[in-house]
Amino acid sequence: MTISFQHVHIKTRDVERAVRYYIDNFGASRKAEIPGRGWQVDLHGTQLNITGIINEQKHAQHHGIEHMAVVTDDYPGTLAKLRENGVAVLEELKGDRGNRVAFVAATDDSQMEIIEKV
Numbered sequence: 001m002t003i004s005f006q007h008v009h010i011k012t013r014d015v016e017r018a019v020r021y022y023i024d025n026f027g028a029s030r031k032a033e034i035p036g037r038g039w040q041v042d043l044h045g046t047q048l049n050i051t052g053i054i055n056e057q058k059h060a061q062h063h064g065i066e067h068m069a070v071v072t073d074d075y076p077g078t079l080a081k082l083r084e085n086g087v088a089v090l091e092e093l094k095g096d097r098g099n100r101v102a103f104v105a106a107t108d109d110s111q112m113e114i115i116e117k118v
Contacts, residue, residue, distance in 0.1 A: 009046040064108035075116035
């Protein structure tokens with residue numbers, strides 16, 4: 001059996017706001033519209049499916065995710081851009097390799113983790 005990663009699905013109250021968040025703050029790009037539901041977004045090789053609650057699905061659904069993580073070779077510049085864009089920095093700490101790590105607010109009570117590349 002072979003298993004490979006396909007996508008992260010973010011369910012949101014405001015699809016366009018969530019799409020703009022990942023484009024404006026993390027350099028994502030729109031891949032394709034999911035007709036009547038939302039967008040597929042490319043986040044540096046990771047596909048995000050961003051939709052609202054899907055009425056045709058009958059299992060329990062909720063908004064958001066806990067967090068996704070990105071690695072940056074310009075930690076200060078990345079945090080400066082996020083702050084400039086009004087993104088709340090929730091916590092900054094040291095990673096297990098002495099590098100810097102931050103958790104920042106995303107949409108629908110989810111978070112992004114920013115990891116300094118060592």
